[in-house]
Amino acid sequence: MSTASITVGNASSDHRPFVETLHQWVTTVDHKRLGILYILYALVFLVFGGIEASIMRIQLIRPHNNFVSPEVFNRMFTMHGTTMIFFAAMPIVFGFANYLVPLMIGARDMAFPRLNAFSFWLSAFGGCLLYFSFLGGNGLYGAGNAPDVGWFAYAPLTSRTFSLGHSTDFWILAVFVSGIGSMGTAINIIATVLCMRCPGMTLGKMPLFAWLNLTMGGLVILSMSPLTAAQLMLLVDRYLGGHFFDAQAGGSAVLWMHFFWIFGHPEVYVLAIPAFANASEIIPVFSRKAIFGYPVMVAASVAIGFISMSVWAHHMFTVGMTAAGNIFFVLSTMAIAVPTGIKIFNWLATMWGGKIQFRTPMLFCIAFLFQFLIAGLTGVMLAAAPFDWQLSGSYFVVAHFHYVIVGGILFTVFGAFYYWFPKMSGRMYNEALGKLHFWLFAIGFHLTFDFMHIPGLLGMPRRIYTYEPGRGWDTLNLIVTIGVAFQAAGTLVFIGNLLWSKWRGVAAGSDPWDAWTLEWSTASPPPAYNFAVLPGVKSRRPLWDLKHPEDPDWHYE
Amino acid sequence: MAAHVQLPRSVATMRMIKTAAVIFCTAAAAWANRASQPLSPTNIFAPASTPADMISTLSSLVVTVTGLIFLTVFSLLLWAVVKYREKASSGPGEPVQIYGSTQVELAWTVIPILIVVVLLLATVRAIASIQNAVLPPSAVEVSVIGHQYWWEYRYPHSNVVTANELHVPVSDPSHPTPTFLKLLSADTDHSFWVPRLAGKTDLIPNHPNSTWIDPHETGLYLGQCSQYCGVQHAKMLLRVYVETREQFDHWIEQQSQPAVASDNVIEGRRTFESTACVNCHTVGGTAAAGKFGPDLTHLMSRDTIGAGIVPNTPANLRRWIQDPSAFKPGCLMPAMGLSDSQLDAVTAYMETLR
Numbered sequence: 070m071s072t073a074s075i076t077v078g079n080a081s082s083d084h085r086p087f088v089e090t091l092h093q094w095v096t097t098v099d100h101k102r103l104g105i106l107y108i109l110y111a112l113v114f115l116v117f118g119g120i121e122a123s124i125m126r127i128q129l130i131r132p133h134n135n136f137v138s139p140e141v142f143n144r145m146f147t148m149h150g151t152t153m154i155f156f157a158a159m160p161i162v163f164g165f166a167n168y169l170v171p172l173m174i175g176a177r178d179m180a181f182p183r184l185n186a187f188s189f190w191l192s193a194f195g196g197c198l199l200y201f202s203f204l205g206g207n208g209l210y211g212a213g214n215a216p217d218v219g220w221f222a223y224a225p226l227t228s229r230t231f232s233l234g235h236s237t238d239f240w241i242l243a244v245f246v247s248g249i250g251s252m253g254t255a256i257n258i259i260a261t262v263l264c265m266r267c268p269g270m271t272l273g274k275m276p277l278f279a280w281l282n283l284t285m286g287g288l289v290i291l292s293m294s295p296l297t298a299a300q301l302m303l304l305v306d307r308y309l310g311g312h313f314f315d316a317q318a319g320g321s322a323v324l325w326m327h328f329f330w331i332f333g334h335p336e337v338y339v340l341a342i343p344a345f346a347n348a349s350e351i352i353p354v355f356s357r358k359a360i361f362g363y364p365v366m367v368a369a370s371v372a373i374g375f376i377s378m379s380v381w382a383h384h385m386f387t388v389g390m391t392a393a394g395n396i397f398f399v400l401s402t403m404a405i406a407v408p409t410g411i412k413i414f415n416w417l418a419t420m421w422g423g424k425i426q427f428r429t430p431m432l433f434c435i436a437f438l439f440q441f442l443i444a445g446l447t448g449v450m451l452a453a454a455p456f457d458w459q460l461s462g463s464y465f466v467v468a469h470f471h472y473v474i475v476g477g478i479l480f481t482v483f484g485a486f487y488y489w490f491p492k493m494s495g496r497m498y499n500e501a502l503g504k505l506h507f508w509l510f511a512i513g514f515h516l517t518f519d520f521m522h523i524p525g526l527l528g529m530p531r532r533i534y535t536y537e538p539g540r541g542w543d544t545l546n547l548i549v550t551i552g553v554a555f556q557a558a559g560t561l562v563f564i565g566n567l568l569w570s571k572w573r574g575v576a577a578g579s580d581p582w583d584a585w586t587l588e589w590s591t592a593s594p595p596p597a598y599n600f601a602v603l604p605g606v607k608s609r610r611p612l613w614d615l616k617h618p619e620d621p622d623w624h625y626e
Numbered sequence: 627m628a629a630h631v632q633l634p635r636s637v638a639t640m641r642m643i644k645t646a647a648v649i650f651c652t653a654a655a656a657w658a659n660r661a662s663q664p665l666s667p668t669n670i671f672a673p674a675s676t677p678a679d680m681i682s683t684l685s686s687l688v689v690t691v692t693g694l695i696f697l698t699v700f701s702l703l704l705w706a707v708v709k710y711r712e713k714a715s716s717g718p719g720e721p722v723q724i725y726g727s728t729q730v731e732l733a734w735t736v737i738p739i740l741i742v743v744v745l746l747l748a749t750v751r752a753i754a755s756i757q758n759a760v761l762p763p764s765a766v767e768v769s770v771i772g773h774q775y776w777w778e779y780r781y782p783h784s785n786v787v788t789a790n791e792l793h794v795p796v797s798d799p800s801h802p803t804p805t806f807l808k809l810l811s812a813d814t815d816h817s818f819w820v821p822r823l824a825g826k827t828d829l830i831p832n833h834p835n836s837t838w839i840d841p842h843e844t845g846l847y848l849g850q851c852s853q854y855c856g857v858q859h860a861k862m863l864l865r866v867y868v869e870t871r872e873q874f875d876h877w878i879e880q881q882s883q884p885a886v887a888s889d890n891v892i893e894g895r896r897t898f899e900s901t902a903c904v905n906c907h908t909v910g911g912t913a914a915a916g917k918f919g920p921d922l923t924h925l926m927s928r929d930t931i932g933a934g935i936v937p938n939t940p941a942n943l944r945r946w947i948q949d950p951s952a953f954k955p956g957c958l959m960p961a962m963g964l965s966d967s968q969l970d971a972v973t974a975y976m977e978t979l980r
Binding site: 143226319322364365387403410411415417421422427435446452453454455457458460529533536541 | 665666667668669670671678680681684685688689692693695696699700702703706707710711712713716720721722723724725726727730731734735738739742745746748749750752753754756757758809813814815817819821824825826827828830831832833835836848849850851852853854855856857858859860861863955956
């Protein structure tokens, strides 16, 4: 099915002037180019967020350190959180979904290509607005520039009484604008998955990647809309005399917390579910086995999507809810461990009896399984509300959610980079550099985030720019900071590998991994139209059927 | 697909895993040897009060259960990765394709559900006994008011107002005298967290909360604000002095007296009362009746200044009055621009407020 091709007028774009190439990229509505734009944009912000994290870690390397002022430190953690969630993690997720969903379901583009471009540029504008605050946020002399209210921006710290100048306004508008972009992309992904599948691909024959991104799209719409509404309400409070969150005038600071976390918790799954999607494609291919228990995997993913909408107030166990309220959120939060456990066991069963090839993408996914296991179990600890009364707002929580977002999500995203890099660029990455990246990053990750749990158990709150000696936190913080150096080194190797391979890598061919989903049936990189002839599929692994005509999957499904 | 033979590398990986295990065990043993000294004055697993104790018990259960799950799944994962790696002996061709198994999938759905039910019941019990505790009439009541970067404590039954250092009586299990804390905020959100006494509870404007402690042993318990509240969130430390009943009653008696006027420091007092100091600070029995800053009536009875950040010595006090941002950049008390002689005089006046 990969033999046919279409000649599009003037297809050789290699020798165009730079301005023309740039114009093509800026005006593109091609899902693959937008996917790559999303990913590159996210990588830039990943580096920004990483620099901010490093500044914080240097400041915390010893007690009473004076590397940065408290004001700068507070800006760093606000910008780090906002950047990483809204302008690194989400665009990476959207980038891979954009690039891969149409290819995997045998479509020629997303359902709404222009909405796709519009959404990307809105998100890009949001990120620029946020960083413009470093220059323009200083609306009042001495008021400070970048936002410093924390990434969840609890009221009333965001009111004009406590947040002078325009730094908070930049934060509000950046999140607002990128939120609208995210909803546009989510609608697009849902419409694409539901309406654009190739002949024969029923919902039950879709790759898990498509199922998981469909779930993610639904979650984005449900969770981004309350957040976007809350941003407007906050803006009304700040400039139009509203009192939604103004406690002095009868508003409620707790209302903001509800608005934020009913976004904030599903958001974790907006990021984690695409991570599951990456793992669900990579683990079977490098274990040389079909995914174990496909229907249960789909059910578990959708269940996680639904349950994740009802757990938000476990972020609020310390705000003084009634015992009954606390118990409800303990129940819903612990319930989510069940479908999550099912997923881990099914990945394990997929590897069981396989022939595991330790290529870089698989290394990242295996590490993901171990780390996500730990992240899930510390999540169960935090779900036990009384335990959370001790752990909430401490470094234990910081370690826990970095275990989820870095150890879980970022590791599979790195895996996805290496796995699909040959498809996107047409060239192989350097395997030795890939493994070096993996080991550096894994060592750095564990130094930083394993040891970060302990100061939390010893009473260290998060978001403090300095701390007292004699609390048993000093050595631990030193180790945590040392780990950052390894992660930074790993990231440099990663970026070096991408750049080197883009220009010097050996040609990949259309199917370097001997994989089974439709994106590997077309050229690398795929032509603008993806498939000259729309493929028809009979099972979940169309390329397996093609390669093993004697034993096709549709005999069993 | 051709088999990628990577046997030497897998052996190297195994060796690395073994080395890592040895290092880990050595480190754990070294850690355990240190355990004779207290690890930290704010260790959540060293409870000294009923709520912290109940939490510690529940936490130990949860950690044990999740630890067992971890060991089981970790071993299975490690086994799968090591045993089913591609080997030279695997031969060519794909492994047997298995698409699923209803029985095993049912097993790893039902078992986690049972574990969750057990943890849920234990958690519900702990929530109910902490949140629904009925306080005896002998309970001490204190209002805790969070301010941007300091704590105000009011004892409503004895008209005592103090700052940053909370005094409570020890609670004897046979005659419990728990302390009931009403948590209020004057500005942004804060959180009251003294890990050895209780879990944290937030102080939210226009949203009164409460918590309780019943410390079993006398001594000083530390903690700090754990909800981000602005520039100096890091230096909003908590000090709880748990005293015998006699010491506590004596302390209340002493704190409820007005300031003793001393003629030796009349100059400092005049400077204090004629500058903006009085807009924010109260000195009981004088014209100073400000409400924004800490009550200074018995300033010298406190061990620390600046919400627990430096010892209350004359030198520190003078430096603080001269320019608080030297200790706490971004705190709301401004430098008053006093001359050296004025500083000496005001410091001398402060030192009489015992």
